[in-house]
Amino acid sequence: MSLATEIAPHLPYLRRYARALTGSQTAGDAYVRAALEAIVEEPESFPKDVDARMGLYRVFHAIWQSASVDVPAPDPETSSEFEKIAHERLASITPLSRQALLLTAMEGFSNEDAGYLIQKDAGEVTSLVKEALSEIEKQTTTSVLIIEDEPIIAMDIESIVTDLGHEVTSIAVTRDEAVAAAEEQKPGLILADIQLADDSSGIDAVKDILEKFAVPVIFITAFPERLLTGERPEPTFLITKPFQRSTVKAAIAQALFFKSTAAVPA
Structure with a gap:
C-alpha cells in the first residue's frame, strides 16, 4: 500500500x-x-x-x-x-x-x-x-444557542454548556426557529447539528444567521468527512457524533479563545 x-x-x-x-x-x-x-x-x-x-x-x-x-x-x-x-x-x-x-x-x-x-x-x-x-474555567462566559432536533442530545449539550458556566438562551429544532432565536437573543456562540427536525439544514440556518451578525459556530455531525472535502468553504470547528463531553468542552473553549466565525459551506 x-x-x-x-x-x-x-x-x-x-x-x-x-x-x-x-x-x-x-x-x-x-x-x-x-x-x-x-x-x-x-x-x-x-x-x-x-x-x-x-x-x-x-x-x-x-x-x-x-x-x-x-x-x-x-x-x-x-x-x-x-x-x-x-x-x-x-x-x-x-x-x-x-x-x-x-x-x-x-x-x-x-x-x-x-x-x-x-x-x-x-x-x-x-x-x-x-x-x-x-x-477554560477562567474563560469569560457567554450565551449559547443550540440548534439540535434530538431532545436527548440537546439536553446533553445543554448540560455541558452550563457546566462550563455559559447560559443556553434557546434550543431550536428547525432552521426557522434557529434564525428567529438568534435574531432575538444575539448569542455569543452557536452549536449546530446538520440535519434538523423538518428536514431543514443546520448549515442553512447558520448561513442565514451569519448574514445578520458575526458569531462563532461549532457544527456537530455524524459525518464530518462530508464537510471536509476541500471542495468548498467549510466549518472551522467541527465535532463528530457520538461525542465525548470533553470534546465539546475543548471545542467550545477553542472557539471562544479565538472568537472565530466558522466558514459555512455554500
Whole structure:
C-alpha cells in the first residue's frame, strides 16, 4: 500500500484539528498543505516507527512548531473581525496546553501518543491538559444557542454548556426557529447539528444567521468527512457524533479563545 493511500483516510480529521488549533479554515489548511508538501518532497523522512495517522500528525506538528508557514492574511473587505483576531493570535501560536487538550479530547490520542506528537512525556501531557482545563474555567462566559432536533442530545449539550458556566438562551429544532432565536437573543456562540427536525439544514440556518451578525459556530455531525472535502468553504470547528463531553468542552473553549466565525459551506 502506498503512503498516499495510507494517510488519505486521516486527512479530513487532520484538517479538522488544524482548524481548531489555528481558529481559521484558511490558516489550518495552509499548515496541512505545508505538511503534505513536506511528505511529498521527502517521503523517506515520514516516521516509520508508528502508524500512518501518528506519522501524519507528527509531520504536521513539526511544521506547526517551526512556525514557518506563510498564512494568507484575512481580506479586510470579506473577513470578519473574529477571523482577523484568529490570524493575529497565530503570531503567539496556540499554547502548548491547548494543543495537548485538542489532541486528547478532540482527536482521541492517548497521553502517550499526544506526547509523541508534541515531544513531551505522558506526565507532561497530563499536566498540560490540566493547565488547559484550568484556563477554560477562567474563560469569560457567554450565551449559547443550540440548534439540535434530538431532545436527548440537546439536553446533553445543554448540560455541558452550563457546566462550563455559559447560559443556553434557546434550543431550536428547525432552521426557522434557529434564525428567529438568534435574531432575538444575539448569542455569543452557536452549536449546530446538520440535519434538523423538518428536514431543514443546520448549515442553512447558520448561513442565514451569519448574514445578520458575526458569531462563532461549532457544527456537530455524524459525518464530518462530508464537510471536509476541500471542495468548498467549510466549518472551522467541527465535532463528530457520538461525542465525548470533553470534546465539546475543548471545542467550545477553542472557539471562544479565538472568537472565530466558522466558514459555512455554500
